[in-house]
Amino acid sequence: MVTPPYQALRALAENDRKFVILSARQEELTKRKNTLLNHLKTEQDKFTTLQAQHAHQLQTQSAREVQLRQEEERIVERRKQMSNMGGSKGAKYLERDIDTAARALQQLEEQVIRAMEESDRIGKHLEAFRSALDDMGARYAKEIEEINQNLELSRSESIIVSGERAALVDAVNPKFLSLYDRVRKRFPADPVAIAREEGCESCHRSIPKQTLNLVSVGDTLYQCPGCNRILLAATEAE
Numbered sequence: 001m002v003t004p005p006y007q008a009l010r011a012l013a014e015n016d017r018k019f020v021i022l023s024a025r026q027e028e029l030t031k032r033k034n035t036l037l038n039h040l041k042t043e044q045d046k047f048t049t050l051q052a053q054h055a056h057q058l059q060t061q062s063a064r065e066v067q068l069r070q071e072e073e074r075i076v077e078r079r080k081q082m083s084n085m086g087g088s089k090g091a092k093y094l095e096r097d098i099d100t101a102a103r104a105l106q107q108l109e110e111q112v113i114r115a116m117e118e119s120d121r122i123g124k125h126l127e128a129f130r131s132a133l134d135d136m137g138a139r140y141a142k143e144i145e146e147i148n149q150n151l152e153l154s155r156s157e158s159i160i161v162s163g164e165r166a167a168l169v170d171a172v173n174p175k176f177l178s179l180y181d182r183v184r185k186r187f188p189a190d191p192v193a194i195a196r197e198e199g200c201e202s203c204h205r206s207i208p209k210q211t212l213n214l215v216s217v218g219d220t221l222y223q224c225p226g227c228n229r230i231l232l233a234a235t236e237a238e
């Protein structure tokens with residue numbers, strides 16, 4: 001059986017199409033991987049910020065607690081002084097002083113409670129965040145591993161496909177190649193289209209009967225009057 005001249009072009013076009021599809025897939029996989037990595041990084045940064053906020057809050061809390069203890073000790077000290085002074089005028093001043101200090105102490109106690117509540121609130125948030133981040137990290141790691149495997153497969157397929165190209169180019173009538181390359185710039189994935197009686201496979205523009213006949217002979221290339229793709233005859237199976 002004689003292979004029609006356009007069959008070689010068709011094989012080349014098929015090879016190029018495969019390569020374009022593989023490249024697009026690789027790009028898509030890489031993009032997805034970067035999205036996951038960026039998202040993970042953003043969440044990790046948020047977690048680190050929250051951790052720092054929690055540490056800072058714990059420091060604030062313990063500073064308030066120290067202040068509170070010191071203030072309590074001071075009041076105890078003044079009370080001792082007062083009882084030593086008996087009912088003197090100085091003792092009256094000291095008593096007022098202690099009253100003021102006691103009010104301040106109450107405020108300080110409230111501050112300590114608020115600081116503890118805030119530490120607790122951030123701490124709980126931090127724990128929830130940590131567990132969500134762990135889950136996310138595990139999920140993403142799994143997906144990234146799958147992506148890497150798929151990328152590796154797809155890349156080795158690309159290497160095979162591009163390795164086959166030179167022989168396919170050699171098989172094509174050289175006078176077809178420059179048109180093919182020009183059309184391929186415009187339609188990288190499908191520079192060729194099957195010409196059918198119903199019209200162009202790609203754009204569905206009707207094709208004159210005479211052109212159809214010439215296309216099936218295959219000595220010259222014809223472009224679709226609609227989309228400019230190179231028209232190829234359908235095989236018997238098609």
Ligand SMILES: [Zn+2]
Nearest residue numbers: 200203224227
């Ligand atoms: Zn067309």
